[in-house]
Amino acid sequence: MRYYDHLIFDYSKSGRCGYTLPKAAAPEVSTAVPEGLRRASAPALPEVSEVDVVRHYTNLSQMNFGVDTGFYPLGSCTMKYNPKINEEVAALPAFAAIHPLQPVETVQGVQAVYAGMEQMLSAITGMAYFTFNPCAGAHGELTGLMIMRAWHRSRGDMGRTKVIVPDSAHGTNPASAAVCGLDVVVVKSNADGLVDVEDLKPLLGPDLAGIMMTNPNTLGLFERDIKQIAALVHEAGGLLYYDGANMNPLIGKVRPGDMGFDIMHLNLHKSFSTPHGGGGPGSGPVGVAAFLKDCLPYPHTEGQQDNETTGSSAGCTQRVDLLTCGPFDPQKTAGRVSAHMGNFGVILRAYAWLLTIGRQHVREVGPIATLNANYIKELLRDAYKLPIPSVCKHEFVFDGLINDGAREGKEGATTLDVAKRLLDFGFHAPTIYFPLLFHQALMIEPTETESKETLDAFIDVMHRIAAEAAEDPDILHAAPHACPISRPDDTTAAKHPVINWADLQAE
Ligand SMILES: *Cc1c(COP(=O)(O)O)cnc(C)c1O
Numbered sequence: 001m002r003y004y005d006h007l008i009f010d011y012s013k014s015g016r017c018g019y020t021l022p023k024a025a026a027p028e029v030s031t032a033v034p035e036g037l038r039r040a041s042a043p044a045l046p047e048v049s050e051v052d053v054v055r056h057y058t059n060l061s062q063m064n065f066g067v068d069t070g071f072y073p074l075g076s077c078t079m080k081y082n083p084k085i086n087e088e089v090a091a092l093p094a095f096a097a098i099h100p101l102q103p104v105e106t107v108q109g110v111q112a113v114y115a116g117m118e119q120m121l122s123a124i125t126g127m128a129y130f131t132f133n134p135c136a137g138a139h140g141e142l143t144g145l146m147i148m149r150a151w152h153r154s155r156g157d158m159g160r161t162k163v164i165v166p167d168s169a170h171g172t173n174p175a176s177a178a179v180c181g182l183d184v185v186v187v188k189s190n191a192d193g194l195v196d197v198e199d200l201k202p203l204l205g206p207d208l209a210g211i212m213m214t215n216p217n218t219l220g221l222f223e224r225d226i227k228q229i230a231a232l233v234h235e236a237g238g239l240l241y242y243d244g245a246n247m248n249p250l251i252g253k254v255r256p257g258d259m260g261f262d263i264m265h266l267n268l269h270k271s272f273s274t275p276h277g278g279g280g281p282g283s284g285p286v287g288v289a290a291f292l293k294d295c296l297p298y299p300h301t302e303g304q305q306d307n308e309t310t311g312s313s314a315g316c317t318q319r320v321d322l323l324t325c326g327p328f329d330p331q332k333t334a335g336r337v338s339a340h341m342g343n344f345g346v347i348l349r350a351y352a353w354l355l356t357i358g359r360q361h362v363r364e365v366g367p368i369a370t371l372n373a374n375y376i377k378e379l380l381r382d383a384y385k386l387p388i389p390s391v392c393k394h395e396f397v398f399d400g401l402i403n404d405g406a407r408e409g410k411e412g413a414t415t416l417d418v419a420k421r422l423l424d425f426g427f428h429a430p431t432i433y434f435p436l437l438f439h440q441a442l443m444i445e446p447t448e449t450e451s452k453e454t455l456d457a458f459i460d461v462m463h464r465i466a467a468e469a470a471e472d473p474d475i476l477h478a479a480p481h482a483c484p485i486s487r488p489d490d491t492t493a494a495k496h497p498v499i500n501w502a503d504l505q506a507e
Contacts, residue, residue, distance in 0.1 A: 007501055008056050012046040018053065063484055065428050066277070071454050073376075075395045075431035075443025076170070078248050078270035079277075085356055086273065086349035095348055100340040110344065114301045117285075117351045124362075125244065125264060126257020127287030131296045132342040137245045139337065140265025140284025141176035141212070143297060146334035147263055147288060148210050148239050149180065150295040154332040160237070164203055164211040166195050168218045168435070173243060182209055193219045193388070195229060204236035214243040215259060218435055220393045230260025239263060245284075247271040248447070249370050249394040252363035262289045272350035283346040294332040299341060368448035369394040372455060376446055379459045383466035387438055394447070400440025401466055405473035413469035415440040417476035421468070424482045425461045 048056075066072070072079035090096065098107055118130045134140040145163065152160040163177040164187050174184040185203055190196040195213070211233050215223045223229070233240055242256040242264035248271040250256075256264050268283040269276035276282055288296060354362065370393055377386065377396045384398035406412030419429035419442070431443040446455060468475045480486060498504055 006056065007504070008048060008053065009046045009501065011048045011052045011056065014047060016047045016049060018048065018050045065423075067275075070426050070428060071446075071450060071458055072428040073430050073444045073446050073458070074428060075397070075445040076246060076434070077276075077431065078246065078267070078394075078445060078447055079428070080248075080270075080273055080447035081449035082273055082275045082349070083353060083356065086352045089352040090345050090348050095344075111301055113344075113348055113351050114341065117347055117354075118301070120351075120354050121266065121285060121287060124251055124255070125247075125266070125287050126255030127264060128257075128290035129293050129296060129300075130285045130287045131300055131337075132283065132285045132344075132347050133297050133299075133336075133338045133340075134265065134284040134286055135338055135343050136282040137243075137265060137267040137270070137284045138172040138176055140267075140286045141172055141241075141243065142179055143284075143334065143337045144241050144263040144265055144286045144288075145176055145180040145182060145209075145212075146297070146337070147286065147292055147295045148241065149182070150332060150334040151239065151292055152209060154295065157237070159207055160209040162203075162205075162207045163209050164200070164238075166213060166217065168193065168437070169212065170214070170218060170243060170245070173212045177212065187211075193217070193221045194223050194225065197225050197228060197232070200229065200232065204232060204238065206237065208233070208236050208238040210239035210241055210262075212241040212243060213261075214246065215256070216249070216393050219388060219437070220396065221388075221390075226259045234260070244287075245270055246394070249366040251365050253366050257287075257289065262292060263287070268346055268350040273353040274346045274349040281343040281346050283343050283350065285342070285347070294329055295334055296328075297334045297337045298328040300328070301341075365448050366394070369446070372446040372448060372450060373444070375452075376444060376455055376459060380462050383463055384442065385440075395443060395445035397435065397438060398440075398442040398444070399438040400442070401469050403466070403470040405469040405471065405476075410473060411477070413473040413476040415442050417469070417473070417479060418442065418462075418465055420487065421465050421476045421479035422461065423480040425464075427458055427461060 062069075067079050067081050094109060095113075098110065104111070114132060117132070121130050122128060131143065134143045149160075152158070161181075161183050162185055163182045164185050165173050165177065166189060167186050168189055174186075177184045187203060188196045188199045190199075194217070200211075211229070213223065213226075213229075215226055217223055230240055239262040240260055242259075242261035244256060244264045245267040247266055251271060263286065265284045265286045266272070267276075268274050268285065274283065286296075357365070373392050373394050373396055377392055380398070381389075383402055385400055385402055387397065387399045400415050401413060401418065404412030404414070415432050419432050422429050430445075431441075433441055434443060435441060446458075465476065478486075
């Protein structure tokens with residue numbers, strides 16, 4: 001049996017014991033527990049030595065794949081390395097041991113982090129204020145749309161219920177609009193993959209709440225007409241929402257605020273180096289233009305810094321006096337979107353990253369991420385179909401293998417097969433079958449944290465897999481060959497994971 005087939009209970013030997021303690025000098029007080037609450041028999045704990053425990057759990061931990069174990073080019077997810085100094089800062093007791101209901105005078109350092117972070121993100125995005133309450137990107141979208149709706153309502157403009165979303169948008173955009181109770185209308189892309197301004201015009205009217213976009217768009221193309229789109233939407237009384245989940249290539253280069261956007265979210269757990277995956281804590285702060293300040297959700301820190309001076313580094317280090325949760329106007333605020341002030345530990349890690357990397361080097365993040373993506377794209381286009389051949393941003397899409405090995409009596413290798421085979425070589429699979437525009441999509445995003453050597457190793461393996469496919473696609477159909485489990489049913493694995501002993505016993 002392999003170690004991963006074992007449970008810690010399998011190692012149990014009656015009477016084996018990791019530790020013994022000397023008999024207590026104090027008298028036993030078991031009578032302090034009322035009779036009815038006492039156990040009839042001892043709990044069925046495994047009886048194991050310390051080394052059994054350490055080996056078992058260390059081995060299990062190595063069944064996980066993460067950015068700390070290997071290259072993770074999961075497109076659209078920005079799986080960049082999470083620097084360990086972020087973890088050290090987040091673990092400082094002054095941050096880790098606080099309580100959200102503690103008197104505000106005792107958490108001035110925390111307030112200074114929120115203030116400094118608001119200032120840095122405002123400088124990066126061209127927004128005036130940020131709320132840190134949303135706990136994920138999609139949560140940020142919902143919050144942003146609630147702000148949009150709150151603004152229209154605060155002006156007595158109750159009929160604005162329509163949100164325009166391009167056909168290339170990330171699936172969360174229309175989903176968030178629907179959850180917010182708004183009606184989604186799709187605007188078409190033109191032949192160049194950009195929002196079709198002529199198709200947009202007839203959609204603008206007194207029922208328009210706003211438009212949700214991202215630029216560069218989901219295909220990595222820059223919406224050249226963004227200024228005109230912004231003017232048209234504003235003229236019609238609508239607002240512009242920017243999906244900033246994929247801000248990585250733009251940081252320090254382009255600001256959504258300058259393009260005319262009024263509201264946006266960021267994914268700190270993508271572009272700002274905090275860990276993510278598996279549904280763990282995230283952070284989707286939402287930035288707004290100055291005129292939307294009263295529509296922000298509460299609580300919101302107040303009096304932190306002069307937002308007119310975004311871009312000065314002073315706010316990151318200056319003492320911030322007695323910040324309280326600012327007053328809010330119930331007629332204007334979008335309301336409450338989470339308990340307290342969001343996932344502070346995540347915000348703190350992103351703050352540590354920004355301070356570590358600094359104003360100067362943060363400008364290099366986007367260009368290096370972009371260079372890395374283009375490097376892989378150019379060196380693999382001889383083996384994989386490249387539907388959009390132009391220079392890409394931080395990620396790009398292949399549409400399956402050029403030679404998938406299909407022939408008489410043999411089915412060709414698919415994108416799923418390539419993804420599974422990569423696991424045998426110690427690489428995480430790219431994003432597959434997204435975007436939906438292509439049938440065999442493989443979306444690759446290397447990020448800026450990977451060395452040329454790592455990229456070259458990945459490129460070699462991708463070529464080797466292409467050669468295997470051409471020769472005998474069955475090698476790929478049966479992959480992965482070297483992983484603990486091969487091909488679980490995706491839906492069952494996600495919806496009904498068997499993760500505890502009792503369930504395993506019941507199987
Ligand atoms: C990841 C992503 C989101 C959603 O972010 P979550 O934190 O997963 O909710 C939204 N839009 C785009 C473009 C994304 O890539």
